[in-house]
Amino acid sequence: MDDTDTTFAVIGTGGIGRRALEVSQYKPDLTPVAACDKHGVAIDETGLDVEAVLAAIEDGPEPAETDGGQEVKRHGPDDGVVAAEEGTASDDPIGAIIEASDAIDAVLLAVPNYEHDFIPRVADRFVEGGFSGVLVDVLKRSRVIGMLEERATAFEEAGITFVCGAGATPGFLTGAAALAAQSFVEVESVDIWWGVGLKSGYEDNRGTVREDIAHLEGYDLETARNLSAAEVEEIVDDHGGVIEFTDMEHADDVLLERAGICAADAVTVGGVLDVRSDEKPTTTTVTVTGKTFDGERATNRFELDDATSMEANVNGPALGYLKAAVRRNRAGEYGVLGPAEILPAF
Amino acid sequence: MDDTDTTFAVIGTGGIGRRALEVSQYKPDLTPVAACDKHGVAIDETGLDVEAVLAAIEDGPEPAETDGGQEVKRHGPDDGVVAAEEGTASDDPIGAIIEASDAIDAVLLAVPNYEHDFIPRVADRFVEGGFSGVLVDVLKRSRVIGMLEERATAFEEAGITFVCGAGATPGFLTGAAALAAQSFVEVESVDIWWGVGLKSGYEDNRGTVREDIAHLEGYDLETARNLSAAEVEEIVDDHGGVIEFTDMEHADDVLLERAGICAADAVTVGGVLDVRSDEKPTTTTVTVTGKTFDGERATNRFELDDATSMEANVNGPALGYLKAAVRRNRAGEYGVLGPAEILPAF
Numbered sequence: 001m002d003d004t005d006t007t008f009a010v011i012g013t014g015g016i017g018r019r020a021l022e023v024s025q026y027k028p029d030l031t032p033v034a035a036c037d038k039h040g041v042a043i044d045e046t047g048l049d050v051e052a053v054l055a056a057i058e059d060g061p062e063p064a065e066t067d068g069g070q071e072v073k074r075h076g077p078d079d080g081v082v083a084a085e086e087g088t089a090s091d092d093p094i095g096a097i098i099e100a101s102d103a104i105d106a107v108l109l110a111v112p113n114y115e116h117d118f119i120p121r122v123a124d125r126f127v128e129g130g131f132s133g134v135l136v137d138v139l140k141r142s143r144v145i146g147m148l149e150e151r152a153t154a155f156e157e158a159g160i161t162f163v164c165g166a167g168a169t170p171g172f173l174t175g176a177a178a179l180a181a182q183s184f185v186e187v188e189s190v191d192i193w194w195g196v197g198l199k200s201g202y203e204d205n206r207g208t209v210r211e212d213i214a215h216l217e218g219y220d221l222e223t224a225r226n227l228s229a230a231e232v233e234e235i236v237d238d239h240g241g242v243i244e245f246t247d248m249e250h251a252d253d254v255l256l257e258r259a260g261i262c263a264a265d266a267v268t269v270g271g272v273l274d275v276r277s278d279e280k281p282t283t284t285t286v287t288v289t290g291k292t293f294d295g296e297r298a299t300n301r302f303e304l305d306d307a308t309s310m311e312a313n314v315n316g317p318a319l320g321y322l323k324a325a326v327r328r329n330r331a332g333e334y335g336v337l338g339p340a341e342i343l344p345a346f
Numbered sequence: 347m348d349d350t351d352t353t354f355a356v357i358g359t360g361g362i363g364r365r366a367l368e369v370s371q372y373k374p375d376l377t378p379v380a381a382c383d384k385h386g387v388a389i390d391e392t393g394l395d396v397e398a399v400l401a402a403i404e405d406g407p408e409p410a411e412t413d414g415g416q417e418v419k420r421h422g423p424d425d426g427v428v429a430a431e432e433g434t435a436s437d438d439p440i441g442a443i444i445e446a447s448d449a450i451d452a453v454l455l456a457v458p459n460y461e462h463d464f465i466p467r468v469a470d471r472f473v474e475g476g477f478s479g480v481l482v483d484v485l486k487r488s489r490v491i492g493m494l495e496e497r498a499t500a501f502e503e504a505g506i507t508f509v510c511g512a513g514a515t516p517g518f519l520t521g522a523a524a525l526a527a528q529s530f531v532e533v534e535s536v537d538i539w540w541g542v543g544l545k546s547g548y549e550d551n552r553g554t555v556r557e558d559i560a561h562l563e564g565y566d567l568e569t570a571r572n573l574s575a576a577e578v579e580e581i582v583d584d585h586g587g588v589i590e591f592t593d594m595e596h597a598d599d600v601l602l603e604r605a606g607i608c609a610a611d612a613v614t615v616g617g618v619l620d621v622r623s624d625e626k627p628t629t630t631t632v633t634v635t636g637k638t639f640d641g642e643r644a645t646n647r648f649e650l651d652d653a654t655s656m657e658a659n660v661n662g663p664a665l666g667y668l669k670a671a672v673r674r675n676r677a678g679e680y681g682v683l684g685p686a687e688i689l690p691a692f
Contacts, residue, residue, distance in 0.1 A: 026531035185372035298651035305644035343689035
């Protein structure tokens with residue numbers, strides 16, 4: 001086995017989890033060996049048949065209905081991972097993955113929209129189950145980081161390297177901010193501004209859209225989670241399908257403070273979501289303003305091409321951070337790491 | 347001692363070495379404890395008096411002549427580190443630093459313009475001297491990386507973490523390219539384009555200018571090193587003070603290949619140097635073009651503000667990579683690392 005060869009599991013098979021499985025097929029040193037959702041788990045220590053698993057989740061016994069865009073997950077009682085030939089029904093799919101975890105180097109927690117302590121509680125289960133390896137999440141909310149930091153000692157004792165906030169933002173753009181800060185001796189502000197066009201991906205990313213709605217005035221995670229599909233549609237309609245967000249609670253702030261880049265309150269995150277077009281409504285940028293040692297004030301800038309989808313910008317970095325974390329884990333570095341402390345491997 | 351507290355030495359007190367000492371004063375967890383040049387060494391395990399050392403190097407017994415810009419290094423027989431109160435003359439200044447290296451966590455090799463095997467040979471001396479810690483260089487040339495890789499096992503056995511090419515390019519911009527690549531499953535091209543305005547810094551960065559001249563057609567490192575100051579001036583005059591470089595041999599190519607981002611020949615480096623203005627003649631950018639997993643071709647872009655000087659963009663990253671490498675070293679990760687494998691700490 002090459003020292004970069006890595007087996008990994010995906011918890012959650014929504015848009016992010018499934019696309020992570022798909023993107024991993026472009027990474028010869030990454031082998032997906034397990035995947036689960038609420039009702040089922042698929043484990044194959046020699047490597048999942050990703051195409052078959054995705055087809056089963058997306059098509060089920062009958063082809064799924066779509067609006068002409070990409071495949072979406074089916075949500076019937078016999079759908080999801082359990083529909084795959086490698087899948088079995090389970091009352092405790094996460095427990096099944098923990099049981100198999102001796103053969104798993106890293107676990108991607110692709111569950112962005114559950115309650116705040118869901119990811120920390122899953123991490124606790126991995127600690128209790130004797131797992132020593134890498135856990136990576138794609139969480140968004142600042143307040144979760146502290147819950148994970150409280151567990152740092154437990155992770156260290158278990159030999160777990162936990163990378164928190166490793167999606168697009170926080171994640172990709174947090175790393176870009178940390179890098180752009182290197183010209184400066186003092187960082188005055190970090191502005192993260194994202195654009196997402198999600199027409200064909202809308203069906204498949206309702207969890208992400210719901211999480212975004214929770215950032216709007218008058219909503220929080222709980223009220224957003226309890227919205228019916230019709231209520232979500234009504235909110236989307238009220239905004240003409242294009243919703244602008246400002247001052248979002250994204251963990252870029254605490255993750256950059258952790259890394260010593262700047263105070264959390266110097267970081268602002270906002271963006272525009274368009275669920276009726278695949279074109280981005282605005283260009284995704286990271287701008288970092290600071291002072292240089294020789295007395296200049298300046299602004300460095302990182303810009304993603306409008307042609308890069310949200311899915312590409314979440315899953316590439318998530319797997320990149322996962323690979324980088326496996327390297328750290330194998331070198332014996334345990335505990336909690338943010339994206340600004342670890343450059344994603346390719 | 348906090349686990350990020352780091353003592354470091356600087357070998358070379360040209361523009362880069364001296365500005366690294368200066369920039370380190372903004373980093374509370376970095377303590378410079380040693381510095382040397384060809385004729386002298388200053389060591390103070392409790393921390394050098396940086397202002398006094400820099401003043402002694404730059405002013406000597408009499409204030410140095412400048413063209414109204416920043417201070418420059420004096421080059422008389424009693425000048426340099428030896429002129430500082432903490433400095434002493436030495437026949438073997440590097441040997442003196444190796445002798446004191448039990449108290450040194452990291453060494454910045456700020457000697458960009460010597461012969462190709464100078465840095466590898468200095469590293470050999472640190473290995474032979476029993477040093478275990480971090481070595482960081484700001485080299486530019488692709489061919490040196492292989493010489494360092496040949497020593498990877500020796501570094502691992504010694505407990506040395508060597509970060510090669512940790513200045514602006516390679517270094518800062520290599521890291522930016524690695525990050526910008528994360529949207530893609532296949533990187534088609536990386537273009538690094540730099541602008542440097544070096545009027546007031548010209549006197550102090552003749553080594554860098556000479557290294558750049560070696561990239562021009564008809565020159566190599568040896569012929570450039572043997573040019574008299576008058577001959578360098580003549581070349582600069584022939585170009586009207588503004589020299590454009592294309593297809594430079596900068597190690598960004600092999601460092602990105604090492605990190606698995608793309609083939610070395612997909613990387614191009616070029617730029618424009620203006621020694622008669624402090625304004626940058628062109629904006630420094632990194633553009634990375636690739637294909638996403640969902641079939642788009644796109645170009646991500648990283649851009650440095652024109653107000654950031656070459657000195658800011660070399661020394662911030664060099665110390666950032668140094669700090670990140672100390673963390674790796676303390677976790678037990680040894681050998682050779684490129685900037686794309688390590689995000690600079692702030």
